[in-house]
Amino acid sequence: MWDIIYDASHSSVFLSQYQDKPLDWGSTEFYESRRNQIEERLELIRLAGEEGLAQQLMSLIEEHGSTVSLVVWDAFENVVFKVSHLNQRWKFFG
Numbered sequence: 001m002w003d004i005i006y007d008a009s010h011s012s013v014f015l016s017q018y019q020d021k022p023l024d025w026g027s028t029e030f031y032e033s034r035r036n037q038i039e040e041r042l043e044l045i046r047l048a049g050e051e052g053l054a055q056q057l058m059s060l061i062e063e064h065g066s067t068v069s070l071v072v073w074d075a076f077e078n079v080v081f082k083v084s085h086l087n088q089r090w091k092f093f094g
Contacts, residue, residue: 002060004037005070021070 005022008014010033013022024030031038048056057076065073 001038001041002064004034004041007034007037010034018068020068025070 005025010022010024013024015023022030024033045053061073061076064071065076
């Protein structure tokens with residue numbers, strides 16, 4: 001969802017590179033202007049399965065983990081280890 005939330009092509013929602021969220025965050029306009037993208041992404045998330053979601057989370061952390069945003073990155077401190085461990089387990093059983 002990162003790319004949907006932080007899509008700068010939506011006019012007038014980002015005035016500064018230091019914003020942690022778009023200006024329309026929390027408004028009905030946020031969802032309405034991104035409805036199709038959000039619905040498509042939610043369907044992909046539903047279909048991804050545990051391993052797919054873990055890989056997506058790892059990619060998100062690696063790419064944006066130091067970015068000022070809505071995400072509390074400290075909450076994922078142990079996720080990297082846990083997902084790495086799960087990936088090894090899936091490879092073992094796969």
